[in-house]
Amino acid sequence: MKEIVVVSGKGGTGKTSVTASLAFLSSEAITLADCDVDAANLHLLFGIEYDEGEEFYSGQLAEIDQNECLNCGRCKTVCHFGAITETDGQHVIDQIDCEGCGYCARICPQAAINMKDNMAGKIYDSTTRFNTSMVHARLGIVAENSGKLVARVKEKAREVATRNNSDYVLVDGSPGIGCPVVSSLSGADYVLIITEPTVSGIHDLERVYEVVKQFDLETGVVINKNDLNISKSNEIKAYLQKNNVELLAKLPWHREFSESLAQGKIVGEKKNSMLKPIFIELWKKFKELI
Amino acid sequence: MKIAIASGKGGTGKTTVSVNLAAYMSSKYKIILTDLDVEEPNSSLFIDKENYDKTIISRMVPHWNKSTCISCGKCNEVCNFNAVIQIEALNEVVVFPKLCHSCFACSDLCPTLSLPMGRERVGLINHYYHKKFDLIEGVLDIGQEQAVPLIAQTIAYTDKHYSDDYIKIFDSPPGTSCPVIEAVKDSDLVLLVTEPTPFGLNDLKISVEVMRKLNQKFGVIVNRAESHLNLINDYCQIENIPLITELPQSRKIAELYSQGKLIYRAVSQVENEFEKISQFIEKVRSGK
Structure with missing residues (x-):
């Protein structure tokens, strides 16, 4: 079983969109994982109903027991996150600002502060409309720790893939270069970076590639909306050559892309799809590389 | 505004x-x-x-001072993020700055002040x-x-x-x-x-x-x-x-x-x- 992470x-x-198309057009057994837990969208293309899900707890939040509190204010002095405020002589902890470090609870002379486990989100083990498995998550509203939730989604996807005898786990990663991305990348066999020929596309590709490089992972790149700016596309090509990274495919700027998505369809799903052969070719290239 | x-x-x-x-x-x-x-x-x-x-x-993260540390394990106990780990067998304390949330608990609560907070660069x-x-x-x-x-x-x-x-x-x-x-x-x-x-x-x-x-x-x-x-x-x-x-x-x-x-x-x-x-x-x- 090989794990491919798309960032x-x-x-x-x-x-x-690319993750969905590859999963849809490949003939191998694939388990999907959506690690973009902040803005999970993969399920929208695969006709998934949310079931009960598995609760995911991560970190803690502090709460003051007002019956025990003497309002001495020591908690407020030690909190480095400005989470504790005093109104009319009463101390209250803001659940959004609280970092869950537990410093206040440790030094409260009345032991009036309790640390409660924080439900960060829910994880779902679902079946797609093509009968493949997908593990995905929903981050709680104003919850923290999406990096840890990402790690749990990946762990669960591997369990499901083993159970199903999948050839590949295909992971839709998160944007950025911070903790959710680092979590997405851990344990990957291959990293696929999707970029676009724009000033910001190139800038962000360079930054995310620096992160991928630190993990020493095999990497390939797809340029989407390629003909939007051919000179920027060439700039990307030159950058990849210099860094010895494979350019796997160039996808054209094509109405079919946006039209499919607007209808909630996978790109390559509709009859006579112009883009389908490009994805099939990309997947073939992939299999040879991995 | x-x-x-x-x-x-x-x-x-x-x-x-x-x-x-x-x-x-x-x-x-x-x-x-x-x-x-x-x-x-x-x-x-x-x-x-x-x-x-x-x-x-x-941002501020703790830096371990071996010479004054008495290996009491308080820092390890108070860190909720596994960023400060005491390795008893080696008489060592290891700090993982990436896991640290800069709450100052280990530093302030160390009885021998062996984890002073110091700067770690995060960006520009x-x-x-x-x-x-x-x-x-x-x-x-x-x-x-x-x-x-x-x-x-x-x-x-x-x-x-x-x-x-x-x-x-x-x-x-x-x-x-x-x-x-x-x-x-x-x-x-x-x-x-x-x-x-x-x-x-x-x-x-x-x-x-x-x-x-x-x-x-x-x-x-x-x-x-x-x-x-x-x-x-x-x-x-x-x-x-x-x-x-x-x-x-x-x-x-x-x-x-x-x-x-x-x-x-x-x-x-x-x-x-x-x-x-x-x-x-x-x-x-x-x-x-």
């Missing part, structure tokens, strides 16, 4:  | 709206644009930069001076995983250098978790940029939930609008959310963006749309 640095380059 | 430009989904046009709005409004107002998308800051790519200042940004703030308006951007160092401390410091830097009579436009990170919350929580108005696709709608709904939980005033901007795609309009109507304007789907705009150019002057219809955003902001500002 992009910049958002909106087509990470989710 | 502080205005955050945000979106659940990445790539919907936050940066396009931020830089064009800053440029458009700068003819009438005092504007400062701040890029808080510190993982992938792009606003500066669209601005003619002249000279600039660079400030190295760090670039401050560009521009004829019409200035630009501040936070840039997270590659390899740093926590964006929030840098976002907080970039906002503080902006407030230190620009008084409240400026309109402060914050280009925020994508998503709906900690970095976005840090970027929008102290703003007076949040403009949510979305696109008329099922992805855009799904992520807008999550963003709206977040804004409501944070008690933020907000409105919606639809980017890449097409006349036959009404799903965002319908949603906003049902939810009673102000839909401020719609920027059209256009190859011309996409091409200008790809070259790092502003769009509001080059495409005639678009200037009107930015005027609508400006008027909406003025209404919120004057409390009407």
Whole structure:
């Protein structure tokens, strides 16, 4: 079983769409994982109903027991996150600002502060409309720790893939270069970066590639909306050559792309799809590389 | 006044709206644009930069002092993030700065003060001076995983250098978790940029939930609008959310963006749309 992680640095380059098309057009057994837990969208293309899900707890939040609190204010002095405020002599902890470090609870002379486990989100083990498995998650509203939730989604996807005897786990990663991305990349066999020929596309590709390089992972790149700016596309090509990274495919700027997505369809799904052969070719290239 | 430009989904046009709005409004107002998308800051790519200042940004993490440590294990016990680990067999304490949340508990509670807090570099703030308006951007160092401390410091830097009579436009990170919350929580108005696709709608709904939980005033901007795609309009109507304007789907705009150019002057219809955003902001500002 091989794990392929799709990332992009910049958002909106087509990470989710490409992941979906590859999963749809490949003939191998694939388990999908959506690690963009902040803005999970892969399920929208695969006709998934949310079931009960598995609760995911991560970190803690502090809460003051007002019956025990003497309002001495020590908690407020030690909190480095400005989460504790005093109104009319009463101390209250803001659940959004609280970092869950537990410093206040440790030094409260009345032991009036309790640390409660924080439900960060829910994880779902679902079946797609093509009868493949997909593990995905929903981050709680104003919840933290999406990096840890990403790690759990990946762990679960591997369990499901083993159970199903899948050949590949295909992971839709998160944008950016911070903790959710690093979590997405851990344990990957191959990283696919989707970029676009724009000033920001190139800038973000370079930054995310620097992160990928630190993990020493095999990497390939797809340029989406290629003909939008041929000179920027050439700039990307030169950058990849210099860094010895494979350019796997160039996808054209094509109405079919946006039209399919507007209808909630996978690109390459509709009859006489212009883009389908490009994705099939890309997948073939992939299999040879991995 | 502080205005955050945000979106659940990445790539919907936050940066396009931020830089064009800053440029458009700068003819009438005092504007400062701040890029808080510190993982992938792009606003500066669209601005003619002249000279600039660079400030190295760090945060505080503990540094272990072996000579005074009595191996009591208190630090290991108080750290909720597994960032300070005592290895008893070796009489060692190991600090993992990347896991540290800078809460100071280990440092303050160490009985022999053997974990003094010291600086660790997390990134940069670039401050560009521009004829019409200035630009501040936070840039997270590659390899740093926590964006929030840098976002907080970039906002503080902006407030230190620009008084409240400026309109402060914050280009925020994508998503709906900690970095976005840090970027929008102290703003007076949040403009949510979305696109008329099922992805855009799904992520807008999550963003709206977040804004409501944070008690933020907000409105919606639809980017890449097409006349036959009404799903965002319908949603906003049902939810009673102000839909401020719609920027059209256009190859011309996409091409200008790809070259790092502003769009509001080059495409005639678009200037009107930015005027609508400006008027909406003025209404919120004057409390009407």
